[in-house]
Amino acid sequence: MNGAHLVASIGWTLIHFLWQGALIGCAVALALFAMRKARAEHRYTVACTGLFLCLALPAAGLVLRLQAAGANQAGALFGAAAVRPAMEDGLFWDALLREHIALIVACWAACALALALRMALGLAWIRRAASGERGDAAWQARLDRLAAQCGVTRPVRLRLVDGLSSPVTAGWWRPVVLVPASLVTGMPAHLLEALLAHELAHIRRHDYLVNLAQNVVETLLFYHPAVWWISGRIRTEREHIADDIAARQLGEPRRLALALSELDKLQFSTHHLAQAANGGNLMKRITRLVRPDTQAPSWKAAVPVIGLAMLSAAVFANAQPAQATAQQVDQQALADFHSCAKPEYPEADHKARHEGTVELGFLVGLDGKVKENKVQKSSGHAGLDEAARSALVKCSFKPALANGKPVQAWTKVSYIWQLK
Structure with a gap:
């Protein structure tokens, strides 16, 4: 190929x-x-x-x-x-x-590469934040206690990050919860605990891996709105599931709703490569927690x-x-093989003693000239296919007839490659 x-x-x-x-x-x-x-x-x-x-x-x-x-x-x-x-x-x-098929692929590759670079930078930021930011012994102890209550057996690290306004979770093998330093002093401890319970729900479900896979699909198929819409619904439902788990663990759905309400007042940014407590529509999530039966x-x-x-x-x-x-064509277009040169056996295929039959499709216009062409069935050898196509595309045709009048239509031509 x-x-x-x-x-x-x-x-x-x-x-x-x-x-x-x-x-x-x-x-x-x-x-x-x-x-x-x-x-x-x-x-x-x-x-x-x-x-x-x-x-x-x-x-x-x-x-x-x-x-x-x-x-x-x-x-x-x-x-x-x-x-x-x-x-x-x-x-x-x-x-x-x-x-323009080559241009289409080139544009797709360029955009996919840019999105892949963006994803790589996001992963690098998370890695740097997880390893370089400071910890907090008191909150680490609270997180460990919450993790044990939630059934999370893996060690979960806690890091305080400046310039971040919402807790986010990253990592699968060595999970880490990145907590904004401002929340430790600016939010009541029992509300911040509720947000941490939400993050632990993501860790318990291994949501980071699914989220990472989503980013890969979005990178490859970025041009289709259905991909972004489906991926967005996955993130929304994932936040709802984490809310439900955290609410059951805390035994106080209103406590988590109040924590989300406080979070909504902050100016935050979303990091799509991590699980964030601010994911989805916060007000809908709050309403769902407080009044689950009125949606x-x-x-x-x-x-x-x-x-x-x-x-x-x-x-x-x-x-x-x-x-x-x-269906309306009464007579298929017919090729005049005297109007074009006979296909020449490609040297490489001749040496390799390749043989086969290639079926070609030609769109013949009203003037008998080929407008479009395609390989309908390969001979099994790309060189033979291209040699037949490039030669026969120059042939003149008798146009197809529909109700006795010439019409533009596709016709099929088979060419047999056989060594003597």
């Missing part, structure tokens, strides 16, 4: 994820809307499953394309019959995408469903004209 095939495979994987991600987002939105009164743990599981599919589906599609040794030889993981015509059969924007469902929860459903419907709608055009 050459570099061009690799770039094209990545590019078409990113493009196909536009409709795949929309479908996943729509399914997750419907499920969460139906489960709006269910436990936070169940909604969290649904959202995590959706984000996992957002990564697994394009990954599987990329593997299929790489195995087929060509960007146009593997369809989507599911729904290929319905979607591939919209992406590959004669649409104007398909030609535009093919022409009426909002019509706004259905907005993502409507938007993603409309996007998915638009993708499938675009597939229909191309299919209808193919």
